[in-house]
Amino acid sequence: MFKDGRIDKAEAGQLLKGLNSQKTPVAIVGMGWKSPLSDNYNDIWDVISNKRTLIQACPKDRITLAAQLLGGLDTDECNYHYGAILSDIDQFDYELFGISHEDASLMEPSHRIMLQAAYRALEDAGYLSSDRRNEITGVYIAANFTANKIINYLKYIGDINMKSYMLNWTSFLATRLSNQFDLRGPSTVIENSCVSSALALYEACNLLEMGKITSALVGGINISHLLDKRIVLNEVFHHAPDIASKCFDDEPGGNYPGEGAIALFLKSLDKAVVDQDRIHGIIRGIDTNNSGGVAIDFLQTSSEMITQVVQGALIDANLRAEDITYVDGEGYCERIEQALEVKGLINGFQTSTQKKQYCALGLSSVNLGYSEAMLGLSNAVCCVLALKNKQIPPVYKFDTPSSYLDFINSPFYINDKLKDWEVEEGKKRIAASFSCGYGGGNALTIFEEYIPDEQNFQPWIKDYYLFCISGHTLVSLQQTVSKFTEFVKQYKDTESANVLDFSYTVLARRQHYSPYRLAVVYRTFDDLHDTLSQWIVQNRSSRNIYYDKKRRKSVAENRDVEQGMLSSFTKYDMRKIAEYYVNGYSIDFNKLFHDEQPRLIDVPGYCFTQSKCWIGG
Template identity: 30%
Template sequence: MSCNDGSASTAEEGVYELVDPAILEHGIAIVGMACRTPGAQNIDQFWQLLREGSHAIRFFSDEELLAAGEKQELLQNPRYVRANGVLEGVELFDAAFFGYSPKEAAITDPQHRLFLECAYEALEHAGYDSERYNGLIGVYASTSISSYLITHLLPHQEKLAQTGYFSVLQGNDKDYLTTRVSYKLNLRGPSYLIQSACSSSLVAVHVASQALLDHECDIALAGGISIQVPQEQGYLYQEEGVLSADGYCRAFDAKATGTVKGNGVGVVVLKRASDALQDGDIIHAIIRGSAVNNDGAFKVGFTAPSVEGQAAVIASALAVAEVDADTVTYMETHGTGTAIGDPIEIEALNRVYREYSEEKGICAIGSVKSNIGHLDTASGIIGLLKVVLSLKHRQIPPSLHFEHPNPQIDFENSPFYVNTSLADWKSPKAPRRAGVSSFGIGGTNAHILLEEAPPVASQRSSLPYHLLVFSARTATALEKTTEQFIAWCQQPQELPIADMAYTLQVGRREFSYRRVLVASDPLDAAQALAKREPSRVLTMYQDGRKRPIAFLYPGSGSQYLHMGADLYRTLPVFRDAMNQCVDILKPLSGIDFLSIVYPSPEQQASQLQQTLYSLPALFMVEYALTQTWLSWGIAPSALIGHSLGEYVAACVSGVFSLEEALRLVWLRAQLLDRLPGGEMLSVSLSAEEVAEFLDMHVSLAAINGPSSCVLSGTREAIAQLVALLDEEEVDYLRIPVDVAGHSPHVEEILDAFRDGVKQCELHAPQVPFISNVTGTWITEEEATDPEYWVRHLRHTVQFSAGIRELLKDPFLLLLEVGPGNTLSIHAKLQAAPERFAAIIPSMRHGLEKQTDVYMLLQALGKLWLAGAAIDLAQVYHPEKRRRVPLPTYPFERQRYWIDPPERGFSPALASQQSNEVQEYAAPLTTYERPALTSLYKPPSNEIEQNICDIWQHLLEVKQIGIHDNFFELGGNSLLATQVVTRLRELFSVELPLRSVFETLTIAKLAELVEEKMIESLESLPEDDLSEETIQGLFS
């Protein structure tokens, strides 16, 4: 046989032998990251900022500061420093993506909003879709106090009263930061806030790591955020205070006077290292160990740092990590640049590290605060991210503004030195290792030991082509997703396209706007996507419904030499099923059917055109293709076969076992082979039109469509028929068979076939299928009656009627499971044009040049586009593919922001405004209608209009349609309560809260309101039913 098995190498050999056992036992893998900092909107930009040594602190003009609300007299103070680390775009948010109404988004602290976006990005960066992940995902995070609540919301008492104070509290209080993420992303692991001032986010990483080791969750999100608004604001410098005199953080320098404020967010995705290695995750770094403690009272004051406390936590982390200090070659310090803090931090490090080594200048140190300022609760996670990126790129970025050491720090006799330029990270003694410190006011100290990720090679894929799937919530986001991926592929790539395809398939949420491409490599993908090649780049909108599938099995005439050869070489499931059929047929026939389908060059190639060989060969290929589809989670809800194809349908449905199906197919092939030679002809005529050509030598074998029939007869009769058809200019096609099937010519073999069927054990169908004999659904009685299968051999194939029956279900997808596209063409001839995309062949025609793998993957993509339920995680089975970092979702961020009032705010004024507030205050702003799954339809009556007004007021959305979903617009249970209250006041009807959840749309809710109003009328005494009463109820 000419086809080799083509199997790729199995799991990565020797991976675990290369990994330190301590890592497998208690190591934590960082598998995903996301951040936004001053000067950087993502992880890649952050690394670029670091390696270039950029200073991202912004210095403001007087005009900017005055516009932000600073007072003129403050600007004239010589101690006023006009600097801050500004995070761009804090007023922006993709509310619709996360199911927020515009109103809810506007009253939500930007810290909550941006942390939610970064949590989603980090999971995507790790290659995980939380909706499809079966394990527990925990959230551990920290945030600063909500300055947005204080400066922007509290002055608007009328807004707060109209919204409801509890709603405002949920969007701004620290307590709800992590639980909101868990709710919005459907995360079911532990979820709680961790607050220890500046060290909060690094403590969160420690707590998350412990939770993973204790198996409280399987994935953990850990991080922190700090955004203080307005950002265009400086500060007053105080001698020996925390903040710098000039807006520069000069950590460890003689000129250091403190740090500078900054705003930002960082999130990491953590897994147990053993799980990450097993699951094929890309590991960015390993947490070898971590520790947290508190200074206690052994220091000069509550806010002061402690040498003893810091030294103890560093020593504890080293002990947990089980590494020697002299193997740590970089230290990301707390590094605030204060006169007291810097010397204490170095003294604590010296105490610990001098116990291991007397060497000097062996460990570089730095502080990210010199680049972007002090990010308060988020400072620890940002320092951690800096180290992870440094480990990945094997470079140490410069720590800025260091010239001469603080005179209280003796670096010359210390293991440490300040790294002031971009340096290649060399570590001759051990894998690259680094420490990260974060110390909080109040004395809670955290220290984490990191190690570079162990080397793990990607496995070669056996597939020559790969299915890339893209989806987005809106059409414009889909285009942005496509452009991002094009740009990604055009960069120098070390990632295999198989891993990229796998990550897109399993690590991205599935949205309604969809696009697919089958490509061979990243450059091929980029070129096809850039051109939007219509034959390759397929795009469709899918409404969210999982659509059922019918499998269509072709019959004789569709076979060709080497059909499915690519699939046999590359797909283990297909190969195993083919081999299984061969093993069953060989004892029955004495023939190696694999060599019939895939002959070597020296073998005869014409055997496959003989019925004796073609019928078993076709069955084998169609059965193997079915097993492939089933392995990908694509299970049919209906089946139809054409002639021989019905045997495959019956086998898949459970009427025959595989063994008995093959025995019957072989019997049928043998019996037909005994008959005198005949021919079959496909003609472009209706059943009525072919009647004039029928006689005792020519029969109607199949009705395939309104103008497509198959005629069967002796060779002489068919030759005469061809001459007639030529005269009348009727299109026809010879079918490559050598018998006159489904005609009186087969009657001499019916008794023998009947005897064969009677020896089979027939079962009721488990999957419904269409009968070729009747053109409608087969009954249990028919399927289990041997006489039915005799009629099936002899009678006309009613395929056209069967297709009409299937097309009655408007949502049914039709998938041709066998060689060629003949059945798909017949189905499209009877379907409306809008259903053409739902009729899909999955194997190439014998004359097509494209490969079987390409065709199959494109068919898979078309099914996914149309909404079929698919287990994409199985496409590469049993290969061990990896989840790799790819561009994340392009949020369509809009401004959701309540500006502070121009006049000053005071509690007394707030109390006065609160007393004056109207019950339903007008909204401060309204927002455009978001992209929804429903088309806009305006209210058609007064009740619908009134409900529409209520929704628009509460949700602050313009142009709400009567079929728009309340919760898709961003509604929630609190707003639903207000809807019910307003309806009660407006229409004098009592509605339960669940009515909003059950009706969902204005149209349905209006029908319910009208029913309640009619019930109210019917309950009134007849004397009270005056015209005024009725008009009052409905006005």
């Protein structure tokens, strides 16, 4: 109707808003992030909220590996970039993923790291051990592979054959995840410079909205073998190592590379609520476009097209610009580029509001490194963490506002201190993430905090409770028990401490391995902490500790065991269930909670048993 002149642009916008008011938003129910700091996304909030940085000298282990791949023995630190660089890309738990050490050593490192980030996202969502054969889960992974044409892992494998070739094939980055985790929807890799992961998110959200898929695993990865400053592709990161990146500043300094891998597990909001998922945040709207021929140069940003992508995202979200009170920017610290980006954002916001300096403008990539293909997801997680913590993070460095920008007469201000995120009563906190890339790609994603319905809390009172944990290796079991011991020590004294939610998360929503298994029967969290501490020292069974090394067994193999287990659940006999568990039997712990309404909570992740997997390693 708009194209043939029957309605004008304003009427078309109102029509789209009416249609979008009926759309179901997308829920983020699982997150995983492998960063140079850890593989716990909560650590990222500690970095950005406390004005810390992951930028440091190139790790010595990476210099050694890079020197090997570059065909020389140059280990002079001066020739390698500072940045947020992973130190352990040669480490991998090949046994856990059912891959031989030989194949893992031949495999391109980005495949291994993406596997572990995806594991964390599914674990966080509580779906790692779920049977997903009846689900249609799409996999969309963002990555940049062009640089690998110059230096890649495959080139330095002495014997290139079909097996080594397949283990390094770039398009298998997504399909490998589908195979590993039995995800049976469409699976694809998206490569489009620094807007890649935003496009992966866009693809997943659209297919979820259309009902073509029931869930999605969206990932992004940035791993570089090109850490040497003398390689031409690294010119965007070439500056003195003591130069600080400063966002929206008259002297922005420059950029530092950021490595890592991120994965998000998504569902429609309606389905996530029905499935009683823990919802980290909501994707309210998303839009992407390309600058086409509007930009003066192929590598330059177009303010005009950024304005349009802002408008498109607002329409998709059925929101006004003044509803958004925090924006995480693109992150490329170059004065003219930042001016073009921010002017596009300003114009986009001012099409629906004339309100001044009400929205904080941030740049988390200054703290975390410029992560290229992963950038859209990096910003997404930082926005979600800000929403969950109800705080607006400060910019890392900021001295003098760019003279190219008039912030005073714009919707934006630069927030340089951590502040509580206040909103009017009845309103929700809403954030946006902007990313763009060489070649003209632009994307804006809008996130909203999730406020669950109030739940009538009924104390789950039992004589005894059960804690079960396992390991495919003794090292993994010991390290995971240590993490839980520290967690329980902190958790037991919090207002949110809840034995029902804790038990449900650990027993029913986490993966249980063999052969190493530990079960503890306890009365209180203090009791559990003391018992776990005791096991760490003694590594053996005692009155309330059940520990053994047994192969996995199926209950169906033994009718008597099946009947005995049912009787144990009926009687709530925790000691008997503990015995079945450490003897290797697969147990459906959901039977313990069928009359309850437990919620998934944040508990420590499973500890990988890492081994060196590298050419010649």
